[in-house]
Amino acid sequence: MLRIKGKAVSPGIAMGRAQLHDVIREVVLAESIGERAVEREIWRLENAVKKSRAQLKKIHLGLQKIMGKDAAFIIETQVMLLGDSHLLGEIKETIKGKLVKAEWAIHSVEKKYLEIFRAIPDLSFKAKSNDVSDVLNRLISNLKRSAPVRAAATAPPGPVILVADDITPSEAATLMSHKRLLGLVLNKGGETSHTAILARTLGIPAILDTGNATELIASDDTVALDSVRGEVIVQPTPEVAAEIGGKIDKFTLYKERLKELSQLPELTRDGHQFHLLANIELPFESEIVQSYGAKGIGLYRTEYLYLDSKAGISEDEQYLVYKKIAQNIFPHPLVVRTYDLGRDKSESARSPREENPSLGLMAVRRFLRDREPFKTQIKAVMRANASGNIRILFPMVTEVEEVRAIRAIMAEAKKELQRAGAYPKRDVQVGIMLEIPAAVRLIRHLGNDVDFFSVGTNDLIQYLLAVDRNNADVAHLFSPFHPAIVHILKEIRREADRAGKEVAVCGEMAGRRLPALMLLGLGFANFSMNALAIAEIKGVFTRIHYSRLRRIVSRLEFFATRGEIEGFLRTELEKAYPGLLQESQGSA
Amino acid sequence: MIEKKQQIINKLGLHARAAAKLSHLANMFSSDIYLIYDEDKVNAKSLLGILTLAASVGSEITLQATGEDEKEAIEAIGGLFDRKFDEES
Structure with a gap:
């Protein structure tokens, strides 16, 4: 095993x-042909193009059935490449000029372009080389007479x-x-x-x-x-197989219970209210999250919209996307987080290379320097708020000055929209992420300028503990139960209350049982997570008594180590609610 | 032969969609049309060629056309750049 x-x-x-x-890449040999065979090779090529076009269309339709209109982006580039007369011309020229079979001509054209793409540092362009290979290999396999598509x-x-x-x-x-x-x-x-x-x-x-x-x-x-x-x-081993078998059964059961659970009120056993929302990345997800029990979208990450060349980034296009999502989720809220760009490796080469990107020009910092795309996004969000359930969330804020600068841009955006008669009646509510410890320390001041806060636990842990969880050598140090994390979460809850502002949690902690229970016990009531975790968390939250949980969690601050904190929490909860923390999802 | 310098001002640069629009437009002219970016020179009628430039926002491209309708071609393609490939409002 x-x-x-x-x-x-x-x-x-x-x-x-x-x-x-x-x-299964077709093995392509450099077979030469006589001049008289050129016509035939070109005819074969053209036939293969036709076949490929039909296949891509079929794939597209199949995707559309399961994903809706957004399916297009998956193969759009390939359809365009297939329609590129110059690319086909180049293949034909190779056939004619070198007197080779169509297979080899395609192969050598592919090789040429892959080499060029390989040298491009910009990842968003690099991804295209997959598409080039994919479509050209389809062509090659369609050259065969019986054309069995690749196995x-x-x-x-x-x-x-x-x-x-x-x-x-x-x-x-x-x-x-x-x-x-x-x-x-x-x-x-x-x-x-x-x-x-x-x-x-x-x-x-x-x-x-x-x-x-x-x-x-x-x-x-x-x-x-x-x-x-x-x-x-x-x-x-047979034992492990049996264990997995059990998990499969439980997972099936869990999926059946999903529906049931999503109907349950969001109340603990002693009637304490909580709210579970979904994090999404792609517009179409907004159509399905409610079936997972989400009462709103607590975090819409818009980076994808920015990076995906298909969606473009015009104000109008963005406006339509936001509006659609807001309508899909109405009357529940939609929280749009502005682009958090700059740290991700998928980021375009536009940003000069930084020694230390997670301490560099990212998110709001970047946009306060290059305001136009930022303002465009803000305007699109404002315009989309006709239904009144949209909120805007700004990531990576560290100081009050930033919030004021953002507010000034928002005021400009509003004025411009009003002048154009495109500003809806309602203002969007404004929130900032609490993910850099400095912002937590400033909650009372920041609270004067914002309507709500949202805790990004992954980054908060990363910045507070100075641990990159993607670095295998230190990942074990990344823990939501580190005493400093417990303290800072308490501080957030207390300060936000003092400022009279709502605070939600949208990091990974919110979607895992033990950390989520700790957050609930610390007094957080709004959670946003991967939609698939909602049923599980709801199952756990509806099983416990808030008063009891609170008592257990209130003792965590006396412990000095993460081992003790996690251990105590686990033991006490297991004692009070046997089976509550068992990983198997069915037990929810 | 005429040449014109053109700055890329649409935010996404010459990505697949913009490149498709550009090559489509270029194919409507009989002139030979090239895009020159740094050391690279590609045929503007080739979508794939344009993609290999990986030209992002802010880059300066030289349009070069040779042929009967070179003037119209440069004008039309320059216009597409200026209109940010019709993708932004």
Whole structure:
């Protein structure tokens, strides 16, 4: 038995037969042809283009069925490339000039462009090389007379867990819309989020970024996929298999209970009110989060809108996106967080290289220097607020001056919109993220200028403990139970109360049982999390008594170590509510 | 042959959509049209070629056209740059 760690991007538990998917790239040989065969090669190429176009269209339609209109972005670039007469011209020229078969001509054109793309430092352009390869390989496989599309792009024989190095956007789309996949394990997958989004939407458990799963798993191995733990278990022992089997049952049960749970009022057993909202990244998610029990969107991360070339970034386009999401979630609130750019590695090369990006020109800092895109976003959010349920949230604030500068830009934006007659009756409420400790210390002052606060726990922990949780050497130090975290959370609650402002929690802590319970016990009542965690958290919160929880949590401040804090919390809660913390989701 | 310097002012730079618009427009002219950015020179009629420039906002591109309708081509393509590829209000 072997355990492989990876990034769980889509929840669920699955066990089954592994099917290794080697990237079946057609072996292309440099076959030369006589001049008289040129015509024929070009005819073959044109036929392959037609076939490919039809296939992409079919994939697009399939995606549209499951994802709605937003499906387009997954293969849009490929459709455009296929329509690029110059690209086809170049392939034809190669056939004619070098007297080679169409396969080789495509192959050499692909090679040329991949080399060029490889040298580009800007990641948002680099992602396009996947699309180029994907579409050109489709062309090559369509050159065959019977044109069986690449093995991977056909449905796997029976239910299997697919294990691959990486899959292309169109493969992901085709494979997953066939509902015959039990699960998906990839070596890579970090670069584009298409696969992750699709898996999540379709409820297929997926673990990506495993590094070398294809070397450790052989076809027909029994593989269990536990995306609660972010683990792939290869050839589980009978005991582990039984345990996984139990988890699968519980997960099924949990999914059935989802509906039931989402109807429950958001009250603890002793009638204390709490609110659970969803974090989203993509507009279409707003259509599904309510079915997971979300009473609003507590954090809409807009970076994707900015980075994804498809969505563009014009005020009008943004306006339409925000408006649609606000309507989807109405009457519940939508909190739009302005672009938090600058630290992410997916960020474009536009920013000069920084030694230390997480202490650098990011988020609000960046936009206060380059105001136009910022103002555009603010205006779009303001305009979209006709339904009155939109709030705007600014990340990475460290000082009052920043809030004032933001307020000044908002005032300008408002004036401009009013002049154009495009300002709705209601102002958007303004909030800031509490994620840098300095901001926590200033809550009483910041409170004069904002309507609400939102705690970003991941960054707060990172900045308070000086730990990068993505750095394997120090990740173990990243803990929500560090005494300093408990203290700062208490401080936030107290100061926000004093300032008379609402405060929500939208980091990962909110979506995990023990940390979420601690937050509830500390007096936080608004939580925003991955939509898939909502049912679980609701199940836990509705099982406990707030008064009792509060008593337990109030004692945490006397402990000096994270071990003691976590241990005490766990023991006391287990004592009071047996089974409450068991990881298996069904026990919720 | 005529040339014109053009700054990229749309925020996303020459990404896939903008590049598609540009190559589409370029294909409507009979002149040979090139984009020159730093050391690189690509055919403006090729979507993929344009993408390989990876030109982001703020970059300066030289448009170069040679042919019967070179003047119209430069004007039309320059206009597309100035209108930020019709993607921003």
